[in-house]
Amino acid sequence: MSADLYPAARDLLARLVAFDTTSRGSNLELVEWVEGYLGGLGVPHRRVPNADGSKSNLMATIGPVIAGGVVLSGHTDVVPVDGQPWTSNPFELTEKGERLYGRGTCDMKGFLALALAAAPELAKTAKKPVHLAFSYDEEIGCLGAPSMIAVIRRELPPPAVVVVGEPTNMEAVNGHKGIATFHVTVAGRECHSSQPHLGVSAVMEAVKLMSSLNQLSARLWDEADPASPFTPKGPTLTIGMVSGGTAHNIIARECTFVFDVRSPGPRTPEEIVAPFLAEAAELDRALKARAPEAGVVVELRTNVPPFQPEPDGAAEAFARRMAGDNGPPRVVAFAAEAGQFQQAGFSTVICGPGSIDQAHQPDEFVEIAQMQRGALFMRRLIEWASEAP
Structure with missing residues (x-):
C-alpha cells in the first residue's frame, strides 16, 4: 500500500481550521483557498453561491465525468465559540x-x-469520478446544500453513492432524524406594570404557549415507540431561545422564542405541532380582541427531512467496504444533509471521523486514530476509483 494520507490530511486540517467559518459570517476565504488547491491539481471546480454572494457551496469533479461515481459531501461552516x-x-x-x-x-x-x-x-489515477460537494450554512438549518444538490441532479451524470462525512467514528450510519425550527413572535401592548389591565403582556402570553410545548414534549417522550433504533427513541421538542420585555416595570410589548422538533418520521413536524399551531391561532384571535396590535405569529424557518435506512443501500455497502465496517446497522439523532441527498434520489450514507460527543463543545477535538482510519478509508477509495468502471 502506498504512502499514508494522514500527514497530508493533518496539514490540510490545520489550514481549514484557521479559517473562521462560523455560520454568521462568510466561508468565501476557505472556498477561495480550496479553489487554489484544486486548481493547482488541475481539478475543475465551480461555486454555487447564496443569493447575495456572501457564501458559497463548492463543487469539484476528480476523474472522468461519467455516471457511477461517488460524492464526498461535507459542510464548511462551524458553530460559534462565543x-x-x-x-x-x-x-x-x-x-x-x-x-x-x-x-x-x-x-x-x-x-x-x-x-x-x-x-x-485521485487526479492522477481516477477512472471513476469522485465528486467533492462542500456546502455552507449546514449548522443553521442545512440551507446551502439544496441548491448544490439541484446542480448535481441537473448537470452531472448520476453518481452511484453519496458519502456525507459527519462524525460517526468512521462507522456507516444509515438514518438520522429530521429537524424543523419554528420561530414564535408574541406581540402585546406596553404600559406601566402598575396598570396591567391597560396592556397585554407578550411575555406572560408567551409563557402559556411555552407551557403547552413543554407538555407536548413530555407526551412525545412518553409515546415514543420502544422498538425505535434512535436515542432518544421518538420525536423530541425543545425550546432553545427566549427573548422578551424591556424592564421589570413595563408590560412587555414583544416576546419571541424558538423551538425545534426532531423527528425520525413518518410524522412530519407540522403534524406533530398541529395542536400547538391551533392553540397559537386561537390565542392570536383572543389577543387581537384585546388590542389590535397584539397577536401571535408562528414561522417555520427551516425543515430538514429525515434520512431513512435504505434496504440493501448501495451507499451503505460502499462505505462499509471502504471503512472495513462489519458492525450492526446504526442511526443517529442529529440532523444532517444526508436526508436532503436521499430526498433528491441519491443512495446515501453518513460516515466520517470523530464523535458527535465532541461536536459544538469547547476544546472540540478529533482523535488522531480517527483521522488515520479516515485516511485508510480514502486510500481504499483511491484504489476503487483507479479501477476501470
Missing part, C-alpha cells in the same frame, strides 16, 4: 496527546481535509 471556555486557540490546530483540537476538527473539517488529501492521487 462564551466557551477554550484552553487553546479554537482557530489554530493544536495537537495534545492523541488528539487534534480546534473548532471544526470533528464537525466536520476533518472529513474535508481527508477528501482533499486524497485529491492529488
